[in-house]
Amino acid sequence: MSSPSNWPLPPESIRFVIPRRVISELALHPLSQGLYPLGMGYYRQASGHQMERQEHDDNLLIYCLDGEGEAVIDGQKTRIRSGDILLIPKGVSHTYQARKRKPWTIYWVHFHGHHAEDFAQHLQQRESNQRRYVMPIGIHSRLASDFEALLEARESTYNLNAYICAANQLRQILSHIALLQPLAKQKQSRGGLDIERVHSLMQTHIHEQLDLDTLAESISLSKYHFVKKYKEVTGTTPINHFIQLKIERACHLLDTTNNGINEVAFAVGYEDAYYFSRIFKKLMGVSPSQYRKMRTGAFPYKSE
Structure with missing residues (x-):
């Protein structure tokens, strides 16, 4: 797993890395080997959060709930805003950071498995033969709830069934994002109420x-x-x-x-x-x- 950032974790934020012995079992189990999480978290108003990886050996998904961040991915510089998904596949060098004036609040998950690339290609529409790393989908309470359910895996010190459940929760999250993408251009409000x-x-x-x-x-x-x-x-x-x-x-x-x-x-x-x-x-x-x-x-x- 690519190392998560060493950003100092305040009490209201979460960082959880799945034990290696559990990851080994997930990689072999028929119900999880296709797609499984390696680590996940929730960073709230992550002032000072930044990361640089020249060698990226897994896949990373970030969902920005509030604030802003910026990233340079394969030489492409982009801004991440509230409601954006950032998906960085295995092998893609990158840097990212929270913006100083309005630092982002994010969910994140590192993941692996032989279906990981399939999901990445399914989500990342190409423009001019270039992969899209940032996908605006808007703020969705159900998707936030899906991430909260994924984070519940940290409450199980060693229960393989709980981690298999987390692996399939991750599959649900990625499938849900694909479902939301066609609706991304529609305004997410009713009568001025988002x-x-x-x-x-x-x-x-x-x-x-x-x-x-x-x-x-x-x-x-x-x-x-x-x-x-x-x-x-x-x-x-x-x-x-x-x-x-x-x-x-x-x-x-x-x-x-x-x-x-x-x-x-x-x-x-x-x-x-x-x-x-x-x-x-x-x-x-x-x-x-x-x-x-x-x-x-x-x-x-x-x-x-």
């Missing part, structure tokens, strides 16, 4: 708290107009939707992990487990512990 940008911000802060001021500022609207327009489009308020996303993620963690209720609460941005349980029960009709018992049949789906 709802995908708002929902992507929610997805990437699912483990934190967000206020209305931050959400409104992300699309350059006043708080009053933001709430009004959002409710016209969705029928609910931004904060209610954000809470719903948190509870959906909590359900996923309760279904797929053995983490305690306190840990699940913290993972979705609640330091007070009792308060989290109250909100969970209000939305789901059962407590977190009762919800977890449903999967074993120890608690009924419906009350008699």
Whole structure:
């Protein structure tokens, strides 16, 4: 794997390199050998982030959620903006960095496998016989959610099935990008409200708290107009939707992990487990512990 940058990692960012013994197993397993991740992360407002590789021995995908970066790839200089995909195939020398005035926020994943080149060619449309390394697709909350699901692999210290799942999640991400490309030129807003940008911000802060001021500022609207327009489009308020996303993620963690209720609460941005349980029960009709018992049949789906 090409080494990830040594950018100093702040608490709100993630860098995860898959253990080599796991990579060896993924490279041999029939369900993952075609395409598998080597490392992945999330860098938030990555001021000072930069990288130079003359020898690049894997494939790199970067999804810019906010801010800007710039890159020189095979001698081509280009700017990366919010909503852009940067895809650098194996063997292509490159440099890239976050812009100083408005540093980017990105998801990234290094990957390998005998289908990696096939995916790269599928995504990178050629112009004048030159490969396109930067693909504008816009901000999509579902794609951000896909990356968050990929990053969940880091919670498994050694569970091959979890990494096989991550390998197929990566396949989903690349397939999803291809699906989004024909829509890239369409405006990603309704009546002046860029709802995908708002929902992507929610997805990437699912483990934190967000206020209305931050959400409104992300699309350059006043708080009053933001709430009004959002409710016209969705029928609910931004904060209610954000809470719903948190509870959906909590359900996923309760279904797929053995983490305690306190840990699940913290993972979705609640330091007070009792308060989290109250909100969970209000939305789901059962407590977190009762919800977890449903999967074993120890608690009924419906009350008699």
